[in-house]
Amino acid sequence: MNIRTDTLPLGLYIHLPWCVRKCPYCDFNSHEYRGEIPEADYLLALLADLDFARPALDGRQFSSVFFGGGTPSLFAPDSIELLLTTLNDRGLLAVDAEITLEANPGTVDAARFAGFYSAGINRLSLGVQSFNDRQLAALGRIHDGAGARAAIDAAAAVFVNFNLDLMYGLPGQTPDDAAADIEQAIASGAPHLSCYELTIEPNTVFYKRPPKRPSEDVLAAIEAVVNALLCDGGYRHYEVSAHARDGRVCRHNLNYWRFGDYLGLGAGAHSKLTKVKSTQVKSMEAGPNPSRASAPDLVTPATVHREARVRMPASYMRKAGSAQAVTGQHVPGPADLLFEFMLNALRLRDGFALELLATRTGLDPAVAAAGLGEARARGLLVADENQVRPTARGQRYLNEIIRLFLPPALPGVATDRG
Numbered sequence: 001m002n003i004r005t006d007t008l009p010l011g012l013y014i015h016l017p018w019c020v021r022k023c024p025y026c027d028f029n030s031h032e033y034r035g036e037i038p039e040a041d042y043l044l045a046l047l048a049d050l051d052f053a054r055p056a057l058d059g060r061q062f063s064s065v066f067f068g069g070g071t072p073s074l075f076a077p078d079s080i081e082l083l084l085t086t087l088n089d090r091g092l093l094a095v096d097a098e099i100t101l102e103a104n105p106g107t108v109d110a111a112r113f114a115g116f117y118s119a120g121i122n123r124l125s126l127g128v129q130s131f132n133d134r135q136l137a138a139l140g141r142i143h144d145g146a147g148a149r150a151a152i153d154a155a156a157a158v159f160v161n162f163n164l165d166l167m168y169g170l171p172g173q174t175p176d177d178a179a180a181d182i183e184q185a186i187a188s189g190a191p192h193l194s195c196y197e198l199t200i201e202p203n204t205v206f207y208k209r210p211p212k213r214p215s216e217d218v219l220a221a222i223e224a225v226v227n228a229l230l231c232d233g234g235y236r237h238y239e240v241s242a243h244a245r246d247g248r249v250c251r252h253n254l255n256y257w258r259f260g261d262y263l264g265l266g267a268g269a270h271s272k273l274t275k276v277k278s279t280q281v282k283s284m285e286a287g288p289n290p291s292r293a294s295a296p297d298l299v300t301p302a303t304v305h306r307e308a309r310v311r312m313p314a315s316y317m318r319k320a321g322s323a324q325a326v327t328g329q330h331v332p333g334p335a336d337l338l339f340e341f342m343l344n345a346l347r348l349r350d351g352f353a354l355e356l357l358a359t360r361t362g363l364d365p366a367v368a369a370a371g372l373g374e375a376r377a378r379g380l381l382v383a384d385e386n387q388v389r390p391t392a393r394g395q396r397y398l399n400e401i402i403r404l405f406l407p408p409a410l411p412g413v414a415t416d417r418g
Contacts, residue, residue: 003304004359005058005274011255012062012092014046014083015266017070017313020107023140024205025198029268029311030070041317042266043079047086048321049265049309054090056273056305057263062087064098064252067121073103077115084120098251100125100163105151106143113158123250124155124162125194131184132177135170138211139198152188161248163192168226169219170198171211178222179229186233191248195226196241240347240398257344258352259360267316270308270328304337304361306330335407337361338368342405346398351381351389371404 018033065087067080080101087093100123101116116124130136131145143151155162164185168178185193198213200206214222227237235243239257242250255262264271308328310316319325332340341361345352354365372388375381380394380401394401 002359003274003362008060008274008360009063009255009258009260010057010060011064011066011252011260011262012087013066013068013252013262013264013266013269014072015068015070015264015269015309016042016072016075017267018074019069019071020074020104020142021140022205024209025139025201027201027204028070031313033074037074038313038317039075039079042313043082045317045320046083046265049325050086050090050092052321052323052325053263053265053271054092056275057092058275060261061094062092062097062263063094064255065093065100066252067101069102071104071107072101073107073112073116077112077119080116080121081119098123098161100250100252102127103151103155104142105148106141108151108154110154110157113154117158122159122161124159125165126151126155126162127165128152128185129165129167130170130181132170132173132181135173135177138171139167140205149184149188152190156189161192162190163194163250164188164190166193166195167198168195168222169214171213173214173222175218175221175225179225182226182229182233186229186235191245192250193230193235193243194241195230195243197223238349240395257347258356259341259344264309266309267313268309268311271306273305273307275303275305303331306332333407334363334367338363339402339405339407342368342371343402346388346390346394346401349390349395351387353387354385368405374404375401 015029017029017031018037019030020032022030022032065084067075072080084093084099099121101121102125103113103116104127113124126148127141128148128151129139129141131148133144136144136148152164166181166185168181170177182193182195197219200210200213213219230237230243234245236245237243238249239253242253244250261273262271263273306328307326307330309325310319310327316325338361341357341363345356354368357363357365357368372381372383375394376383378400380391380397382389382391390398390401
């Protein structure tokens with residue numbers, strides 16, 4: 001079967017790795033800055049990296065751009081404008097592209113928001129996490145509840161489309177605490193909320209010194225309260241951690257979950273790009289290999305390539321624009337592709353069409369039949385000949401489904417925080 005690259009969306013992720021202070025739960029590639037951020041040098045590195053990567057894009061345009069970090073709002077609006085202008089000038093940016101920038105409430109004000117909007121940002125994502133001062137302090141955030149509310153008001157005055165990140169399952173949190181956070185978020189009018197459970201990740205301060213988190217019973221009660229309030233507030237729970245009003249889904253993240261392509265620029269950024277060789281396509285059109293005629297088709301005529309940029313900012317700035325900046329290159333095999341697709345697509349409440357599995361991976365949907373059948377028997381999935389959807393239980397215990405598709409070499413899996 002063939003991957004449909006002509007309809008494969010392409011996103012761009014730009015990693016700006018510096019932050020004021022590393023949060024104790026954060027396992028992202030972020031670095032506390034000492035003195036001045038080398039903003040000009042990093043911008044030059046990003047532009048060189050973009051030029052180096054262009055041939056692999058095959059003339060496609062970016063349907064979404066996401067500035068993540070770190071704390072991207074530490075960069076000047078002029079720097080963001082330079083990057084977006086360059087993308088436009090080189091014909092790489094779709095006219096209706098969704099362009100998101102993450103912001104920390106402790107690093108922005110009304111004038112800075114206006115600057116980002118003028119630069120071309122049309123969607124903002126505010127890392128609020130909580131409105132509770134005690135819990136914000138426990139999370140190591142540099143803002144308090146009043147600062148969060150002020151940042152939201154300033155953002156709402158400029159941006160029609162904005163998201164709030166909120167955590168639950170926080171140290172000492174009760175269902176009433178979580179409800180208070182959600183009620184304030186709803187009252188803000190934010191059209192999109194990302195609500196995810198605090199998880200303890202390796203290589204973090206919390207992993208070395210774990211905080212006391214709510215019990216499983218309390219956590220289940222918190223999650224029930226969160227989801228009920230959001231539903232009553234007019235939000236559609238369209239993904240494990242994502243809730244949207246008025247169709248304001250995050251298009252950039254949807255591209256990940258639907259197994260689209262994306263280019264990652266910046267220190268530690270990851271890419272997934274699909275490339276097709278005409279000889280491979282012709283060989284497939286000539287007919288199946290007789291020796292495999294009785295087995296599901298595991299051949300991928302279009303090849304998915306995964307790669308990453310070097311993690312340390314100083315090293316990235318030295319090497320950007322050359323192959324030396326690219327590391328971790330990997331071409332996943334059929335079993336890995338099936339696992340990666342399920343890991344992403346089953347996060348969506350509506351699930352996925354079996355046709356999407358074929359057109360995004362090149363795999364015959366028959367390769368998923370055993371795992372899907374087992375998940376359905378356990379009450380984790382509803383599946384028919386066209387569509388696969390997780391049940392309410394499947395959404396709550398997504399790892400149980402994903403384990404059914406683990407490649408033999410992988411001993412375990414944890415889903416993203418969202």
